[in-house]
Amino acid sequence: MLAKAQDKQREFAFSRGDFDRLRQMLYDAAGISLADYKMDMVYSRLTRRLRDLKLSSFADYLRHLETHQGELGNFINAMTTNLTAFFREQHHFDYLTNEYLPARQAAGQQQIRVWSAGCSTGAEPYSIAIALRNHPDIDTRQWPISIIASDIDSNVLNVARTGVYDLPRIDDIDEALRKRWFLRGKGENAGMARVKPELQAMIDFRLINLTRPWQLNTRLELIFCRNVMIYFDPPTQCRILEGMADHLVEGGLLFAGHSESPTRVTDRFELIGKTIYRKR
Template sequence: MESSKTMSDGDFAKLRAIVYSQTGISIGDARRSLLVTRLRPRLRDLGLPDYRAYITRLSKDPAERQELTNRVTTNETYFYRTPRVWTYFNDVFLPDFAARVQNRPMRVWSAAASTGEEAYTAGVYLEEQRNRSERFDYAILGTDISSRVIDVATAGLYKGRPVARFRQEQPDLFDRHMTGSDEAGFKAGPRIRSRIRFRQHSLLTPLRNTALFDAIFLRNVLIYFTAADQETILRHARAALHPDGVLFIGESESLKHIDTDFEQVEPIIYRPATRAKGGGA
């Protein structure tokens, strides 16, 4: 009998089909060993003899399908990731918005929020702008398909690597807006936390019951989807973005070969296209 250390071709095909139906994430042949590594401990915890038994369990147990989603999604992130994104956000986008818009808060969506570091980093810079501009205010939404990371993000307690770079490279900001200790961990200050909420959401479905966003962070997630699904995700992002808004993607990502309604501001930074697509060059 197949053991939890091996996965037959048939079981691999069924499992990656289940993962795709749950998350939209495409698991290629080269990632088979990763799937085994992430699921083997779960089979052991459940007392299941093989992946066939696990597939049967998935067909009957919605909670286990969510657990599968939590285990197969990649959630590496940290504060102040890709500094030039934050330089543009703080030095260009925030002052421009504060000068143009004075009758509503800035709305930010961390669309692949993972454990929340990106949303709280945005909160630090937004709180700095609030301190500079009396009438400025903001709200942040963080979403992720994994219920596990949403729980971590909501708790918002960080120590070690997730905060180390931010603490080292932006010590003044860190000291002003993060509270805690190395031993207990650090949290963003209460004014930032009061303006952030997290919820579970799949990027393959439209975001419902929300006003338009001024900035969307969609970083380091498109690479896990097929080109067709990337277009779907970007179409939903465009529908959720204010016409004067900005979209940030990951360093290893590009929209050059994807049919979207975005145009590049500079590498990995985009805005809604100012002209309709189609027609001649």
């Protein structure tokens, strides 16, 4: 009776069967695994799509999904989480500037190829670019540094490509870094900031589904895949991490999220620092 009462209070009819079908579709399309308690989240994230499409129930939306291939991208965009911030987990970027760059210089190895997997609106790859350009004594402007930044959500990639953010988004960045690497908007762009073109030129933004072939066409020195694995079940985590190990050069590094431990699902990595792993 309680479930029926709750259904009556909803704007759109949404049954447990609807939820189970939607999360299976999300898993099949993107490899993202949703727990049972995520039912309300699914409802809240998809109601806008139902309004936009003028549908009256989630059963109608499921039929629309099954008969309109273009809707799948909108569905995935609505269901993915895009929490991000500049220099989130600061220790990773400190490591790049203070330890990794000096080691590369000492070894005479200037080429650095990076993949930011799950880059959301771009804060992570731009933070990586700044960290690799910001050593006080090592000028890396002539180093062949390239960053592939990918996400499964086309909407956030469009934001990332522009490199334009509300000023509050960069408030927590050190003032010296803000002045060096961001341009403040004026006139109609007041209240906004844009990353400098030098950083944008380092980054190639791509739409990549981690559960499908990646087509990176290059080996990598560094992979950032942080707070992404938590959305996949263990078998999917293992497949993705094994693929990442295959794409890393010998001794390449994987940067993981604070709640993630790649060594629990694969033996291809060893922990060398705080959530920093080296390919074995």
